[in-house]
Amino acid sequence: MLRINVVHGKLTKDVDAFGKQDPYVKITYMGTPYKTRVHENGGKNPVWNQAFDIRVGSISDDMLFEVKDDDVVGAKLIGQATIKASSFCINGGVRDYFTFTDTKGKSVG
Numbered sequence: 001m002l003r004i005n006v007v008h009g010k011l012t013k014d015v016d017a018f019g020k021q022d023p024y025v026k027i028t029y030m031g032t033p034y035k036t037r038v039h040e041n042g043g044k045n046p047v048w049n050q051a052f053d054i055r056v057g058s059i060s061d062d063m064l065f066e067v068k069d070d071d072v073v074g075a076k077l078i079g080q081a082t083i084k085a086s087s088f089c090i091n092g093g094v095r096d097y098f099t100f101t102d103t104k105g106k107s108v109g
């Protein structure tokens with residue numbers, strides 16, 4: 001069992017046209033989505049502090065991380081990252097930042 005704690009984000013991009021964006025993180029592993037709560041008006045410095053226990057089949061599996069802006073008209077992608085499960089499976093745990101990129105491959109933080 002892998003515990004992933006989504007702590008916070010340091011984003012460089014705000015995709016919301018009105019006010020601050022409302023970010024949340026969605027992890028997709030083997031077709032199952034794991035979503036954090038929405039940090040309303042979190043802007044570029046969202047905080048989630050939310051943990052997920054994920055049963056990992058193989059440490060070479062990819063996990064898709066997406067950070068999105070929640071909106072009444074539907075969520076908008078801020079950035080994404082594909083991270084191997086092995087990046088988290090380190091003795092004693094790992095605490096790290098991962099780079100997310102937008103649809104054009106540009107870093108968003």
Ligand SMILES: [Ca+2]
Nearest residue numbers: 016022070071
């Ligand atoms: Ca929004």
